[in-house]
Amino acid sequence: MNQTLPLPPALQRTSGTGRMAVKTVNGQTRLDTFYQEGAAKIRIPRLPGQAAMEAVLINTSGGLTGGDRLAWDIDAGAGTALTLTTQACEKVYKASAGTADMTVSLKVGDRASLAWLPQETIVFERARLMRRLDADLAPDARLLAVEATIFGRQAHGERVREALFSDRWRIRRDGKLVHADNLRLEGDVDGALALPAVAGGEIAVATVLLVSETAEGLAGPLRDQLAACPAVQSSASFWRVAGSGKLLARFVARDSVALRKGLVPALSLLNEGAPLPKIWSL
């Protein structure tokens, strides 16, 4: 991320960049290149007997606030299988000035499979977050991605009267845009969430996307599974854009516990037998 307007020293905030590339060695996914700087750390747990790799992303500053910059840049080379998650929920705190900026760049090579499964983002009162997720997929690559967001600290009864939340996804396959999503709430978040067309007063939402040749066959089972889960309001749809099949699901729930009751089985199904990170268990 280039920062065109340097902040004065008094407002200097956390920044971090984590980069990682993986390749295949004898059919196993192994580290190729690795770089971490500032608050961004990447931990790779040993998973004996597994060909796939899991990486845990850590923001050591413990949260984001105005002026913070966090960037993840991940490259899954040809034939690899990589699952990414985060060590903790990403908390976005009150910003006294500026906006927290988070960028995620994913590259998924030929026959590679990448699962982007971060834990929930928690947006607090007066938080300002701009997040971008860009993914570039090879023609026969596979991507499973989730973003789950909770507004306010429900245990404390905190509501979000004033905040900025912007989450922009651009997913390309073979150079063509197959999925775009611009989620945005600004100002009275609580008031917007209360609207029946928005979230009917619930505070936990999530989006799940699968771009894969197998997505079409998973649409029916996912729909059935979601229909049988009363804890969340959710549904899924499959269609093709620019020749690529995609399966999109949306979730609304009263809190993060209820949200996970819908999300965990959905992610298990869409991960097609590959194990989810331990953190994504009920």
Add this chain to the structure above:
Amino acid sequence: MSQAALIRLMSWLSPVFPTGNFAYSAGLEQAVAVGLVTDEASLTGWLQAQLAHGSPWNDAVLLAASWRAAADTATLASLAELATALSGSAERNGETLAQGRSFLEAATHWFPAGTLPLDGASAPLPVAIGAAAGAAGIALDQALAAWLQAFISNQLQAAIRLSVTGQNGAARLLAALEPAIAAAADRATRSTPDDLGSFAFTAEIASMQHETLQPRLFLS
């Protein structure tokens, strides 16, 4: 804006224009089926939220960007690609692409051969209308106000068929929603693609659920 431009704008957005808009409810049918919209009050709230936080807002932003890019083929192509990728469900995707195709076919009656932007291309409806309005000298603020009003009219037509309201009720709602339509049109007139942004999760879920609703009157 000239009188000819006004007539043209009204023609393109009139119910008789062959985009088949009577066949689509943009998720409203599902919202009625599951009790999210039951009467005039809940319908008003639903439509106001769609204008402020739903895909109709994104469509207005895309229309504005396409109006500005009417003479710029490359930008129009990327706006068409973006608008297609932003669709929230299979049905909404089918709706905007089928209507965009029908609009471009019918709009050729107003343009000498080879001068209609996006002619022969696949473009979602707001991109097709924005580009045509820009090329035809229709003012952007008027195009947006008419586009958003046409969306609301179409939703009210659907609401009548779904027995949520009647013709008198629809007239009452057209009057009540005038400020929301004007506010969205004003915002969209000043917008750039950076202003794209929606959060109508419940409405998006309703649109997905509509795929399996039986029986149904609408294609979306």
